[in-house]
Amino acid sequence: MTKVLIADDEPSMRALVRMTLESHRFEILEAEDGEHALELARRELPDLLFLDWTMPRISGLDVCRQLREEPATAELRVVMLTARTQQFDRLAATAVGVDDYITKPFSPLRLLEKVRETLGPEALL
Amino acid sequence: MRSVASRVIAASVLLAVIFIVAAVVAVEDQRAVAAAVGTMVTAVLLAAGLAAYLIRSVVLRSDELESQNAINAAVIDAVRDGIVLRDLEGRVVVANRTMDTFAREVLGVSVHDAGAQEGPDEDAVDEFEDAASGRSFHRLTALVRDGQGRRIGRLTVIREVTVERQAERAKNRLMANVSHDLRTPLTAILGFTEILMTRTGDDDVDKTSLEMMHSEAKRLSSLIGQFVDLQTVERGSPPHDFAPQSTRDGIAASAFSALIRPS
Numbered sequence: 001m002t003k004v005l006i007a008d009d010e011p012s013m014r015a016l017v018r019m020t021l022e023s024h025r026f027e028i029l030e031a032e033d034g035e036h037a038l039e040l041a042r043r044e045l046p047d048l049l050f051l052d053w054t055m056p057r058i059s060g061l062d063v064c065r066q067l068r069e070e071p072a073t074a075e076l077r078v079v080m081l082t083a084r085t086q087q088f089d090r091l092a093a094t095a096v097g098v099d100d101y102i103t104k105p106f107s108p109l110r111l112l113e114k115v116r117e118t119l120g121p122e123a124l125l
Numbered sequence: 126m127r128s129v130a131s132r133v134i135a136a137s138v139l140l141a142v143i144f145i146v147a148a149v150v151a152v153e154d155q156r157a158v159a160a161a162v163g164t165m166v167t168a169v170l171l172a173a174g175l176a177a178y179l180i181r182s183v184v185l186r187s188d189e190l191e192s193q194n195a196i197n198a199a200v201i202d203a204v205r206d207g208i209v210l211r212d213l214e215g216r217v218v219v220a221n222r223t224m225d226t227f228a229r230e231v232l233g234v235s236v237h238d239a240g241a242q243e244g245p246d247e248d249a250v251d252e253f254e255d256a257a258s259g260r261s262f263h264r265l266t267a268l269v270r271d272g273q274g275r276r277i278g279r280l281t282v283i284r285e286v287t288v289e290r291q292a293e294r295a296k297n298r299l300m301a302n303v304s305h306d307l308r309t310p311l312t313a314i315l316g317f318t319e320i321l322m323t324r325t326g327d328d329d330v331d332k333t334s335l336e337m338m339h340s341e342a343k344r345l346s347s348l349i350g351q352f353v354d355l356q357t358v359e360r361g362s363p364p365h366d367f368a369p370q371s372t373r374d375g376i377a378a379s380a381f382s383a384l385i386r387p388s
Contacts, residue, residue, distance in 0.1 A: 012313040019320055054305065083308035085353070086301075105312040105346050108319050 005029045007037035008052035020108035034058025053082035065096040137174030141167050207283045215241035231255050261290040304353045314342045
């Protein structure tokens with residue numbers, strides 16, 4: 001089963017992403033801060049990581065940077081899901097190696113499309 | 126000096142008059158030698174008087190210049206901008222007290238010992254920050270030319286804008302935080318209503334309510350976007366990218382607003 005990790009300190013954001021993906025066959029994992037996100041990503045090696053930027057302890061940006069440095073997680077698919085909308089934020093995220101950048105507010109349907117694009121149509125079965 | 130010159134003039138004129146009278150009397154008495162001596166002395170005295178008069182005018186003019194200089198210095202010292210005019214060799218021609226204070230605080234030496242600082246070599250307005258102290262300065266540079274258009278020096282006027290820049294940075298931070306914090310709850314409202322819209326059956330009331338909630342939340346989101354854009358444009362960096370809103374949504378939103386607004 002396709003594993004998706006949602007890292008966001010806002011419970012409502014985790015619930016929204018979970019509900020968006022719910023009708024499809026995903027194993028959904030949740031992390032409420034950057035430290036937990038790193039730990040889960042290393043242990044569970046999810047197929048996709050939705051990563052908030054502004055989180056307690058370790059920021060999403062640093063989480064991505066660290067994952068890219070470790071061989072086991074270097075290829076992990078990371079989609080930044082953030083309320084930071086400035087062009088230079090997007091550039092900074094690209095610089096640390098995020099695969100995609102979605103700004104809040106986002107449309108759940110659009111998010112689902114993004115999952116399909118990233119993981120292939122069979123992931124949504 | 127001025128009063129001495131005046132006394133010399135008065136004395137010379139007085140003595141000259143006396144000797145002229147004496148010479149005239151001598152001529153009438155046919156005493157030629159006395160007349161000649163009287164005339165010579167008169168001439169010398171008149172020359173001395175003229176010399177004293179000339180000295181007096183020069184002294185007067187330099188006194189005037191001195192007080193004019195004092196006025197100029199007082200005026201430019203009273204300005205809170207730092208002003209310095211340097212010649213082509215970088216020597217200070219004029220500098221005011223504020224510039225000297227800036228030089229002492231930032232460079233640790235008086236403006237006269239500081240030497241010409243790096244700066245634009247043309248008429249320009251720019252801003253620079255002193256890395257060590259973190260102080261910001263607005264700078265105006267103007268090339269000074271003589272009557273024939275030859276370059277004779279460079280005028281620099283600087284104004285400290287540290288407090289202004291700090292306030293601006295604080296405002297930008299606040300703006301970024303506010304925009305970030307408003308977006309998160311909005312994302313939840315927009316997202317959940319969108320999910321519910323795809324799940325509701327044929328119940329018209331539910332569907333209409335959800336659509337209105339959704340379009341109004343979208344409008345709020347677009348307002349926040351515009352607000353942040355305005356701040357960003359003011360700041361001079363490119364506006365953020367924001368998901369395009371379809372015209373249909375826009376029309377639906379205004380139609381809805383027209384409905385709820387009391388006429």
